[in-house]
Amino acid sequence: MWGGRFSERPDAIMEEINASIDVDRHLYAQDIAASKAHAAMLAAQGIISAEDANGIGQGLDTVLSEIRKGTFDFKRSLEDIHMNVESRLAELIGPAAGRLHTARSRNDQVATDFRLYVRDAIDEFDAALAAFQRALVKRAIEHAGTVMPGFTHLQTAQPVTFGHHLLAYVEMAARDRGRFADARRRLNESPLGAAALAGTSFPIDREATAEALGFERPMANSLDAVSDRDFVLETLSAAAITAVHLSRFAEEIVVWTSPLVGLVRLSDKFTTGSSIMPQKRNPDAAELVRAKTGRVIGALTALLIVMKGLPLAYQKDMQEDKEGAIEAFAALSLAIRAMTGMVEDLVPDEARMKLAAGDGYATATDLADWLVRTLNMPFRDAHHVTGRIVARAAKDGVALHQLSLQAMQEIEPRITAEALRVLSVEASVQSRTSFGGTAPDNVASQAQAWAKRLESERK
Ligand code: ARG
Numbered sequence: 001m002w003g004g005r006f007s008e009r010p011d012a013i014m015e016e017i018n019a020s021i022d023v024d025r026h027l028y029a030q031d032i033a034a035s036k037a038h039a040a041m042l043a044a045q046g047i048i049s050a051e052d053a054n055g056i057g058q059g060l061d062t063v064l065s066e067i068r069k070g071t072f073d074f075k076r077s078l079e080d081i082h083m084n085v086e087s088r089l090a091e092l093i094g095p096a097a098g099r100l101h102t103a104r105s106r107n108d109q110v111a112t113d114f115r116l117y118v119r120d121a122i123d124e125f126d127a128a129l130a131a132f133q134r135a136l137v138k139r140a141i142e143h144a145g146t147v148m149p150g151f152t153h154l155q156t157a158q159p160v161t162f163g164h165h166l167l168a169y170v171e172m173a174a175r176d177r178g179r180f181a182d183a184r185r186r187l188n189e190s191p192l193g194a195a196a197l198a199g200t201s202f203p204i205d206r207e208a209t210a211e212a213l214g215f216e217r218p219m220a221n222s223l224d225a226v227s228d229r230d231f232v233l234e235t236l237s238a239a240a241i242t243a244v245h246l247s248r249f250a251e252e253i254v255v256w257t258s259p260l261v262g263l264v265r266l267s268d269k270f271t272t273g274s275s276i277m278p279q280k281r282n283p284d285a286a287e288l289v290r291a292k293t294g295r296v297i298g299a300l301t302a303l304l305i306v307m308k309g310l311p312l313a314y315q316k317d318m319q320e321d322k323e324g325a326i327e328a329f330a331a332l333s334l335a336i337r338a339m340t341g342m343v344e345d346l347v348p349d350e351a352r353m354k355l356a357a358g359d360g361y362a363t364a365t366d367l368a369d370w371l372v373r374t375l376n377m378p379f380r381d382a383h384h385v386t387g388r389i390v391a392r393a394a395k396d397g398v399a400l401h402q403l404s405l406q407a408m409q410e411i412e413p414r415i416t417a418e419a420l421r422v423l424s425v426e427a428s429v430q431s432r433t434s435f436g437g438t439a440p441d442n443v444a445s446q447a448q449a450w451a452k453r454l455e456s457e458r459k
Helices: 012-018 021-044 050-069 081-099 106-142 162-187 206-212 222-227 230-257 284-307 316-345 350-361 364-375 379-396 405-411 417-421 425-431 440-456
Strands: 147-152 155-161
Touching (some): 050 081, 106 162, 106 222, 106 230, 147 425, 230 284, 284 316, 350 379, 364 417, 364 425
């Protein structure tokens, strides 16, 4: 394709390091769509004949169906997807194929193809995250009043509801979707027609190709158009944050399903057995979601390093933008779907959750709050008094709600029987009615509001 100036074949190692077809073959649909838009525009502008444009369009459709059927012969000697497609087009339709590359370059071509590919990935993430949210909300409605221990420092802190915990991930996924949508808005401009770097002398219509490919507008600067990879970096950043969220949730599932903790059980569908220990039920899917985060963060880091220090405009380094990103997107897509499956599958052990919620004097703050509210004690003093009561319960080896009123009154004589009532885990969660708090009524109405929102965006 570029052999005019060359008399020798490239070295085998040159071919191996230069070829990108093993990776950019994933972009075949976008490459063909962009070529069809380009050819139609060239004809509309009178740059090529309508007959040639027709032939090119039909030939490209044939190439597309060959690739889809798996009969297309990808050749490394043809370097990349652009030249593989064009070469096959020439076999199919003859010399007219050579007119397709008028007024464009592989530089604007690859930038266009990859923008389209990343845009498709963003749309897939958005749909997958919406499904993840719907699964979470469904379980949150079911468990709006299911009491579980809330943790800080992974120590039992205060009782919360399981529904509240699940809704925290709904909020995270909403921000993730917002970041993807934001990246998509900036991504959605067309580089096509920037040509190699300087634009072209042909009277092309960049608005027309932009519109045909669903872009908002053509990119305004041809140098920027061929050398910008912000759209990949932004999408990978959003992907990395999403992966971190999923990983945190996956870690919780690993901890919760451990027999030492036993707050949640996963069915056979999302666990595996051990080849040697017959009793084992391993949360492999959650562990792999946790691990796949590495690929996503790795791809972001790698591309930031590739781009750092690259002068304008296109540099071959940029060919390295695809492999990591494509792998990372596949990993994230699978991770979202796996977490969605686990959310649907998991069964909380409600009795154990409730018991654990009261462990470790988890309602101590409720007692301190009672002292503040009822005896008008400054919170710091109430904290101290409660601390002494907890110490007494620990010494006697009983839970806070099992300590006698008399024992409490030895420490603070003004405590009445009414104080004992705030010590149950149910009373504790029910009292947390502040906006965003864990009270079952709050959780139920938040979950219902989310269900409505997620339902209405489907229409
Ligand atoms: N395979 C190349 C890439 O992915 C396409 C652009 C090649 N451009 C060039 N001037 N060699 O970046």
